[in-house]
Amino acid sequence: HRPPSPDWPGWPAETGERYRAAGYWRDELLGDIPARQAALRPDAIALVDGPRRWTYARLAADVAELHGSLYRLGLRRGDRVIVQLPNQAEFVLLWFALQRLGAVPVHALPGHRRQELTHLARVTGAVGYVFPERHARYDHRRPAAELAAAHPALKHTVVVGDPGGHVGMVPFASLLGGEAPRPVPAEAPVAADDLALLLLSGGTTGTPKLIPRTHQDYGYNARAAADVCRLGPASVYLAVLPIAFNFTMSCPGILGTLQAGGTVVVCPSPDPATALALVDREGVTITAVNPPLVPHWLREAQVGGHDLSSLAVLQVGAARLADDLARRVGPSLGCRLQQVFGMAEGLLNLTGLDDPDEIVCTTQGRPVSPGDEVLLVDGDGTPVAEGRTGELLTRGPYTLRGYYRSPELAGSHFTPDGFYRTGDLVRRLPTGHLSVVGRAKDQINRGGEKIDATEVEGHLLAHTAVEAAALVAVADTELGERSAAFLVCNGPAPSVRELARFLRDRGLAAYKAPDRVHEVTELPLTPVGKIDKNALRQRLQENGTPDA
Ligand code: J2J
Structure with a gap:
């Protein structure tokens, strides 16, 4: 078991043993996913970005090469690296290379600016920052140079695109030169209980909080979600929402799809015409959106002339989907609706593919793991009567036990016995399905x-x-x-x-x-x-x- 870290509280050792014994935790490393799949199906398509395609063999090779390049750049196991990339294949390549290295991606959102990035740099002590030359008409290069100048620890700035004369800024393309990858010196091996990534919390305390996720728990999160969605080698997942978002990354998202040997297609924008054209062209079987996109997708499906027959599942989550809109999804798109109630902190709820329509259209699903513990309590912390609304508290094999470098939040955001206080007001049906009815957080x-x-x-x-x-x-x-x-x-x-x-x-x-x-x-x-x-x-x- 991982020795306790001063930076974040993990699970108690005996709880971890229980999660291992139950098969939730398998001691697998996220960085091994491309190579493991490459051994099984080298020629299957793993990743698609516009005209660019990666077989699993090519994905594993590029990740290995990038791993070596990042090492030679000076990145090491345990280093934090702020990743602020839009939906493009480079995000996926970089992410797995960082996992191979044992470095920790810090998931910034594409819209984050100086305030948010400064906070991330300060709290994590990041040594690297990877960003696009330009995104949404915003040139990231000068702000990136300024961020690095203000944070001496931030030694490596890597730009996807052209550095445009910024001295010391490394073009991402130079890290994938196509030469035979040189071996990386053996160091202390990455462990499954290590910190694997830091996600951003929605926050309620004035500054964004960072969520520590391990190889162990994050891999299980994706696998449990993929099981509910029945993903397999024939699955094609379209990444529409920002990849940095936990929903897109692992619910089941990119990780769940690649763990299952399927294909990930990255969508450069959530624009319905772009997305539905990709569903048609790539034979997408599952994708995920937030509720405001749903009416636009339904309209585009009607007028756009796309063949959507491959689409089996549309996941909708991140905010409450209105029941009447939910009822229109299946008939309009000819697919199954799946409601998703998740949080970067962990607990993930999904409606099942075989759940009755009424459940699928009016609830936000139930926990994906039998190891998830759910408690609904009133303002005093007393459990509410069955069927009544309460604040959702949760604990389980992929839900954090504390924020990163924030011991002061232990008392307000966690119970003494390790339950995370979600701040969501929820009702539970006898079937275990949850319905989100409000919010206790600011x-x-x-x-x-x-x-x-x-x-x-x-x-x-x-x-x-x-x-x-x-x-x-x-x-x-x-x-x-x-x-x-x-x-x-x-x-x-x-x-x-x-x-x-x-x-x-x-x-x-x-x-x-x-x-x-x-x-x-x-x-x-x-x-x-x-x-x-x-x-x-x-x-x-x-x-x-x-x-x-
Ligand atoms: C109502 N509120 C919801 C839903 C999330 C999958 C999906 C979403 C997120 C996410 C995620 C909701 N109905 N269906 O991480 O893996 C609100 C709740 C929750 C908060 C978490 C995933 N789905 N919410 O949205 O960390 O208030 O994660 O506590 O951004 O979103 O926000 P976030």
């Missing part, structure tokens, strides 16, 4: 993108006109929720546009900017003196114009 779920209200409020308060700020969710037909800022100002309130510019200039990701601004003379308080966000949400609900 977060906005903007169509699947999570916004930490406290984090954004802190930035709003830095605006000279703002004296007090509260960010709450407001219901939205398109995204499910949008964000509304209630501001007490010492002069004219800044407009939505002005705030967006202000927050962008502070280096915050664009999706965190408030969608609406409401000026108020004071913020309502609860009896204990905290901002009464329920009262604010109620005002939005009641009259739309909350200033009354």
